Amino acid sequence: MKHPGVKSVGWALVQSSRLHRSRMGDKLAKLDLFAGQEQVLQALASEGRMTMGELATILRVRPPTASKTVSRLAAMKLVERHTEPGDARVVRVKLTKEGKKKAAAIDELWNEVEEEFLEGFDAKDRKRLRKLLRKGAKNLAKLTGADLEGFDSPEDELDETDDIGPATEPGSNIAA
Template identity: 60%
Template sequence: MGDKAKLDHGAGVDNTVFDPGSKKLRPPGSRSVGWALIQAARLHRARTGDRLAKIGLFAGQEQVVQVLAAAGTMTMGDLAALLRVRPPTASKTVTRLAALGIVERRAEAGDGRVVRVRLTEAGLAKAQAIEAIQEEVEAELLDHLDKGDRRRLRKLLRKAAKGLAEAAGAAGPASDMDAEMEGEDETDALEP
């Protein structure tokens, strides 16, 4: 059948499978900003995931490690809220990280229902490795953008995320982060 394969879905129907060499076919939504954003995010996540696998982590686990590296000890509820995930999702990830010796959990002395989590020494080392991975992938992501484009992209993505959060009725840590990052943009503008 050559480069184009046929699927047997019924007689009289053109069952040609997408031919990547064809210039005529475009994915649906390819002119949409959302489509471009999803494709960039998928590629970014794949590049990050490949590197995380080399240090024994799965995509998503690095976020928990990074939050704990920045915050120190946190309750499971605070961790879930900061990551914007449901508590069972955070708990499952923490359980897996604890099995790897990256985090440790302790019940609150006065209230056993409150569980605090923190990084172990091994977790602190993973946090440093994750930071290096993210710097590598960020460099790949931004390689074709000059400093001004990078700053504009960051600002536009924050605005887009803020709009979606408002539409969803979500508020919270993102607003504080927006204000902090706007200050960074002003500092970036002053640099040579």
């Protein structure tokens, strides 16, 4: 039996996304984490200290969602919250030593799942897919008023004459 949306790009995207999240969820469970928590740890590993608002923006979630996840991660001693000197209303979050270890382990898992997902894709296909997904996300972000930061990447510019080279370098985060 075929789903009526089987020829839809959106349907394929949703199915791929669900399967990717499920696969990551299975791997994250081995680190005692749930899907979504890894994104907070990765953002903090990349950016360092962040306010709750900055974290919510980079994750494209509402501040209460970010706050709830940070509370859970703080209870696990993976992140710390500190008020800003001179303005206790501003709370900054940072990784603990244990949080940094988890973030490094997450990067490895992320790359494993990425390789599984993209098996059989050459470097040009990978780059084109990343570029097209960012372009589609940017289109929807404009319509919804979402922050457009992160949708454009100069390395994603691709034309038919590009010679891409090897598929990926070890340890690279392909989905950046």
